[in-house]
Amino acid sequence: MFLTDTICAIATGMGNAGIGIIRISGSEAINIASKVFKPANDKKVVKTMKSYTAAFGGVYDGDNMIDEGILLLMKGPHTYTCEDVCELQCHGGVHVLKEVLEAVIKAGARIAEPGEFTKRAFLNGRIDMSQAESVMDIINAKNDFAVKSSLVQLKGELKDRITEMRDTILYNTAFIESALDDPEHYSLEGYPQKLRVIVDNMVDNVDKLLATYDNGRVLKEGIKTVIAGKPNAGKSSLLNLLLGEDRAIVTEIEGTTRDTLEEVVNINGIILNIVDTAGIRSTDDVVEKIGVDKALKNVDNADLILYVVDGSKQLDDNDSQIISHIKGRNVITVINKSDLDVVVDKLLISEELPGDIIEISAKYGDGKEELYNILNDKFFSGQLQYNDELYITNSRHKDELIKTRESLSKVIESIDMGMEEDFFSIDLLDAYEHLGMILGETMRDDLADKIFEEFCMGK
Ligand SMILES: Nc1nc2c(ncn2[C@@H]2O[C@H](COP(=O)(O)OP(=O)(O)OP(=O)(O)O)[C@@H](O)[C@H]2O)c(=O)[nH]1
Ligand SMILES: [Mg+2]
Numbered sequence: 001m002f003l004t005d006t007i008c009a010i011a012t013g014m015g016n017a018g019i020g021i022i023r024i025s026g027s028e029a030i031n032i033a034s035k036v037f038k039p040a041n042d043k044k045v046v047k048t049m050k051s052y053t054a055a056f057g058g059v060y061d062g063d064n065m066i067d068e069g070i071l072l073l074m075k076g077p078h079t080y081t082c083e084d085v086c087e088l089q090c091h092g093g094v095h096v097l098k099e100v101l102e103a104v105i106k107a108g109a110r111i112a113e114p115g116e117f118t119k120r121a122f123l124n125g126r127i128d129m130s131q132a133e134s135v136m137d138i139i140n141a142k143n144d145f146a147v148k149s150s151l152v153q154l155k156g157e158l159k160d161r162i163t164e165m166r167d168t169i170l171y172n173t174a175f176i177e178s179a180l181d182d183p184e185h186y187s188l189e190g191y192p193q194k195l196r197v198i199v200d201n202m203v204d205n206v207d208k209l210l211a212t213y214d215n216g217r218v219l220k221e222g223i224k225t226v227i228a229g230k231p232n233a234g235k236s237s238l239l240n241l242l243l244g245e246d247r248a249i250v251t252e253i254e255g256t257t258r259d260t261l262e263e264v265v266n267i268n269g270i271i272l273n274i275v276d277t278a279g280i281r282s283t284d285d286v287v288e289k290i291g292v293d294k295a296l297k298n299v300d301n302a303d304l305i306l307y308v309v310d311g312s313k314q315l316d317d318n319d320s321q322i323i324s325h326i327k328g329r330n331v332i333t334v335i336n337k338s339d340l341d342v343v344v345d346k347l348l349i350s351e352e353l354p355g356d357i358i359e360i361s362a363k364y365g366d367g368k369e370e371l372y373n374i375l376n377d378k379f380f381s382g383q384l385q386y387n388d389e390l391y392i393t394n395s396r397h398k399d400e401l402i403k404t405r406e407s408l409s410k411v412i413e414s415i416d417m418g419m420e421e422d423f424f425s426i427d428l429l430d431a432y433e434h435l436g437m438i439l440g441e442t443m444r445d446d447l448a449d450k451i452f453e454e455f456c457m458g459k
Contacts, residue, residue, distance in 0.1 A: 017092030115455025129440025216391030222271035231279025
C-alpha cells in the first residue's frame, strides 16, 4: 500500500437505501472530485470550494450524467485520514453506487483495501492502534455497552494510560543509563528501592486493567450461556421463554432435543448467547449420545450454565452426574415446573451447587423477572456502570498486558535479588515494547496489516 495514491470506496452498506456515500481520500481527492462532479450552481467550482463545505450537482462519467447528489469537501489535515477527503453523497442504490465508484476510479483513484481509510489515520498519526481498533468495535457493536466502552477507547483513554506507563519506564531506563555512564552526577544509591515502588505501582495498574477484561469481553460479545439438565426438565421451554417465541421443539418425550440450538437474547442490554442442549443422560442410542457429548462440551466452554431441574420429580442419577460435572462452575440452578408440586430436594442441590437458585415455570412464565434480576446482579454488580470506565475488551490488548506484567515481575525479581541496575533496563524495555504494541508503535507491519484487514470496506 502506498500512502501517496488516492483511494476510494463505497462507505455505506450495500443495499438499497436513501443515500449512499462514496469516499475519496488522498492528495488527488479534490482533483478527482472535480472531474466527476459538476455543481448545479455554475458559479461554484469544486477546486475552489472551502474545506467543510458542500455543493449540490451532477455526478458524471465523462459527459454522461449518472446520478445527482451532494459533494462534501474536507481538506487535510483536519479529516478522518488527515488527507484531503471528498464524499459523494449519491442515491443509495447498489447499481448507481457501483457506477459512481467506477467513474471515480476512471478519474484516477484506486479502490481502497478494507480498513485503509482508518489505516491512513493511523499511519498519519491521528490515532493510535487502540483507537483504530475501537473504530472497528463501534461498527461491530451489538449493544449499548459495546458502543460506550469503545467510545471511551476511541477518545484515547487506553492510549493515555499506556503512554503514561511508557513515559515512566522511559524516564527510569534513561536514568539508569545516565547513572551508569556518569556516576559522578547521578547516584544510584537507594534507587532500586525507589524503582521497586514505581514498578509495583505499574503492576497494580496493569492488573486493574486486566481485571476488567472478563466483564468487558462478556459485555461486548455476549455471555456464552448453556442450558443444561436431564431430559424433559424443560430446557427448551426455558429457551423459548427467554426468546419470547416458540423456537425450540417442546414435547413430553424425553430426548426431544437432539442437537444443540443457538440463539441470542438481549436482556436489559446484557447479551446472552444461549445454547439449548440435549438432555444429559446415559444412553445407548448412537444419535442421542452424540447430542449428549455435544451438550457436555458446550457446558465445558460456557461462561454461564443455566442448570434446569425438573422440580416436580426427585433428583435421580442423571442429576447427580450433571451436578458433579458442573460443580464449581458459574451456575444458576433453575428449578422448573413451579406450577406443579415442587418435591425436589432443594437443600441438597444448594449444598452441592452454592450460588443462585431460583424457581420458575418455563411453561407459564412465572419467575422470569427474578431470573433477569439474578443475571443483572451477576454481570453488573447490581448496576449498569459504564459511563466513563475503561474496559479491556480486546484479546490482543489483554495478551500484551499479560506480557507487560511478566516483564515487570522480572524487574521486581531482579531488584529483590540485588542484581546490577542494567539488568532492570532489559526487562523494563521489554515491558515498554509490549505496551507499545497496544498503541501500534512497536508493531510489525504485517501485524498492523492483519488488524486493518478485519475492517469492513470503506472504513
Ligand atoms: N407443568 C409444566 N410443564 C413444563 C414446564 N416446562 C416444561 N414443561 C413440560 O415438560 C416437557 C418437556 O419440556 P421440554 O422443554 O421439551 O424439556 P427439555 O428439557 O428440552 O427436554 P429434552 O429436549 O427432551 O431434553 C414438555 O411436555 C413441557 O410442556 C413447566 O414449567 N411446567
Ligand atoms: Mg429440549
